[in-house]
Amino acid sequence: MAFAVSTTAQRYGNVTLGSSITANKANSSWVSHSGEFAFGFQQIIPGGYLLGIWFNKIPERTVVWSANRDNLVQEGSKVQLYADGKFELTDPSGHRIWATTMSHDRVAYGAMLDTGNFVLANKNSVVLWQSFDEPTDTLLPTQTLNKDGKLVSSFSKTNYSRGRFLFTLQNDGNLVSYTRNFPLDDVIFAYWSTQTVGSGFKLIFNRVGYIFLVAENGTILNYLSSNKALTSEFYQRAILDYDGVFRHYVYPKSSKSSGSRAMAWSTINFIPTNICLRITQDTGSGACGFNSICSFGTDQIPKCDCPFGYSIIDPNDRMSGCKPNFATQKCDGEARGMNHFRFTDMPNTDWPLSDYAYFRVVTEDWCRQNCLDDCFCAVAIYRDEMVIVGRGDILSPMRGLILKDLLGLNIRRLNFKELQVVTDGFKEELGRGSCSIVYKDILKNDNIETVVAVKKVEKMATKGEQEFKVEVCSISKSTFKNLVQLLGYSDEGQN
Structure with missing residues (x-):
């Protein structure tokens, strides 16, 4: 099985060198030939704009990619394809906020494709840079996720900045969902994976709505979504949502293709099936x-x-x-x-x-x-x-x-007064330490007498009640050869 993407076979409207868009209420954008996708600025909060790509023919204008998700820009900011091929986002003062990381001297034009991919190409229509190679939280049909590729969830439904979850195809071939050590970039806990270490090669989202992981020879290793949904009938996206769930959404393009589905985004598959039970980490939120x-x-x-x-x-x-x-x-x-x-x-x-x-x-x-x-x-x-x-x-x-x-x-909580009686007022001393004295004691249980040692803490204020409880817990779990078994404890105020 082999897959190829040809930019020359897709319809698009070219963005010529020297073109620019300014963030303002005019909402100008570069639109794909079909009009289904647009590239430009969306106002997210009063005075705060996101440079991104969105579905352009639905009321929701759902964002699928963004350049400055962690740093909204002010009105008057500008994205520009310069005459020398540089492609940059600058604030009103001209300070650079974001730019493509590639050699720009061969760029001849830009284009918003009907796939939702924004590209920069040379005069022979060879793609030099594309948004599909730098996804944020979303994959679209015909898009792939290669090794070391990653999606980072948004912080919330309305906050597009990087959030608490990561979805990545690791270099070892395993496709994994992690909780992030937010706000840092390192990860904490893997709550889902394909368990394909050594074999996973590429995640593919094809035109008929299947999302699957393949090996290098093209063998399908794992289906993330196998519900057929033609791109001619449905808008589609797969997203690592802000709640950590990877979901495949569809949106009917017309009432004829909707069937029983509402004219809105609906889920056809999601991973994991219950996020509440899958995240059992001992740190993080x-x-x-x-x-x-x-x-x-x-x-x-x-x-x-x-x-x-x-x-x-x-x-x-x-x-x-x-x-x-x-x-x-x-x-x-x-x-x-x-x-x-x-x-x-x-x-x-x-x-x-x-x-x-x-x-x-x-x-x-x-x-x-x-x-x-x-x-x-x-x-x-x-x-x-x-x-x-x-x-x-x-x-x-x-x-x-x-x-x-x-x-x-498997220990007992003992009565302090009982210990005073059976030790004859803590009479027979066996030894002492810096903050405690050990006494001999005989405990009776079902007419069975057990000789025990009682360690009495004398400096409770210094040691601390909570520290004492932690020590009890720790000793009770210890099974070393020369450590006697802990049978119980007494904890009554300073005693």
Whole structure:
């Protein structure tokens, strides 16, 4: 299987050397021969213009490519194809904002093609530069994504700047969707891939609406969309949407070709099938933002909500995360104010990988009280007699308030007064360290006596209550040869 694109076989209106477009309310543009695509400026916000390419025959004027997505320009800015072949975007003062990266001395003209591709060509119609080689977040029919090619999602539905997700055909041949370490360019978590390391070569979007990954010999390795949609009947685009989902959209060109479809963009395929469940990273904002809940509805679009007592940070960005509408609990001794807090149950909800403590074989009531006693605790997730505690300042994206499976702690929470009695007032000392003393103790359980060592922290104020809990958690998971097993702990105020 082989594919070729011939610019000479396509209809277009030439853009002559010396031509320019100015960003203003006149909305002038360079239009393709069919009128289906246009190149020029769109006003995105008052006083802010985007240089881009869009579908020109539909009311939405949907943008498919942009030059300055991270840096909107002011009215009076200009894009110009200079007499020497340079192609640049400048602000009103003449400062260069964007330019093509190629040798410009052989450019004879520019053209907006009917495929949605803007090209610069020489006098023999050989393409020297094309927008198809530098995609932003969208692919169009006849466009390919080669190795090291990438799409970066927009930040939101109305903000075209680079956002939180990346879709790329890696040099190793694997086609992968990543969460980005926003606002930096490095990636965090791969939430979908074709698993084609060593074999993937090129992603193709053909004229009949199929999107597929091929090997170097042309063998099809993976279909991303296999729903036939002729370009003669539908406008089409494949986009890494701002929510991280790669979607194939179609728009009927006429009522005759629409069938049962509305005269609007509709999805015919999307990857992954449930973004809420696929993003399970331990850092970053995930599918919906910090402290938020992601659910997947019948409309195939992830829904972002806030837990009770929280509200969305930016009403214009549903993925901005959630902030508490209350003062957080204090950690100062008697002034903790535990009576001002209560739990809100949220069935079938989870915040995975945001945990800082695990407990096993406990009751739900114990779980609630333990979280209320802990001034760092913001969420307790309970399932099958296990509890996970999440800190408020490190809540992971997604997802809610119940419990997932624990790798946990088979330990008891002991009563301090009980320990005082069985150690005879901490009488028999076994040893001491810089901030603790170890005593001998005998614990009774079902008439079985177990000799144990009790380490009593003497400098709790210095050590810190939270540090103590972290140490308990750490020791409970340790299985070294010369380390005795941790059976339980007592945590009552300064004791």
